[in-house]
Amino acid sequence: MSEWCPIAKQYDPLKAGSIDGTDVEPHDRAVWRAMCARYKPNRGVVGDPLLTLFVSRLNPQTTEEKLHTVFSKYGDIKQLRLVRDAVTGFSKRYAFIEYxxxxxxxxxxxDANKLVVDQHEVFVDFEQERTLKGWVPR
Known part of the structure; x- marks a missing residue:
C-alpha cells in the first residue's frame, strides 16, 4: 500500500480496463489489444506537455473560436488545436489546449471539467501521450 498514488505514474491497460483496478486477466479483447499494443508518441506534436490539457466530449459544432473564448478565462492560451478528420474536416470532438x-x-x-460548452458536458484532463509512461491510445 505504500506505493499507492492517486495519479498513475505508468499506464497499465489491465488496471485501466478494470472497474476496480484489481483484474488479473483481461476481460475483453479491447483490454487484450491495449496490453499488446506498442505506441510511439507522435514526434510532430509541439508544445509543453506539462502545460497542455486534453478536452473531449465536445459538441461536433464547437469551433476553435468558441473553445478559445471559454478556456481563455483560465489564463493566456499559447496554442489551441481542435482535432479534425483529415478527409472530411469534421471535428473529432476533442482538442488540446496549451497554456x-x-x-x-x-x-x-x-474548474473546466464537466463544464457545459455548446450544450455538451466536456471532459478535461492533463495530456497523457507524452507524460505517462506506457500510455497507448484507446
Whole structure:
C-alpha cells in the first residue's frame, strides 16, 4: 500500500480496463489489444506537455473560436488545436489546449471539467501521450 498514488505514474491497460483496478486477466479483447499494443508518441506534436490539457466530449459544432473564448478565462492560451478528420474536416470532438503558465493549466483542469460548452458536458484532463509512461491510445 505504500506505493499507492492517486495519479498513475505508468499506464497499465489491465488496471485501466478494470472497474476496480484489481483484474488479473483481461476481460475483453479491447483490454487484450491495449496490453499488446506498442505506441510511439507522435514526434510532430509541439508544445509543453506539462502545460497542455486534453478536452473531449465536445459538441461536433464547437469551433476553435468558441473553445478559445471559454478556456481563455483560465489564463493566456499559447496554442489551441481542435482535432479534425483529415478527409472530411469534421471535428473529432476533442482538442488540446496549451497554456503559457502552469497555474492556468491547474485552474482550467480543476474548474473546466464537466463544464457545459455548446450544450455538451466536456471532459478535461492533463495530456497523457507524452507524460505517462506506457500510455497507448484507446
Amino acid at each position: 503559457k503558465e502552469e497555474r492556468s493549466v491547474t485552474r482550467a483542469h480543476r
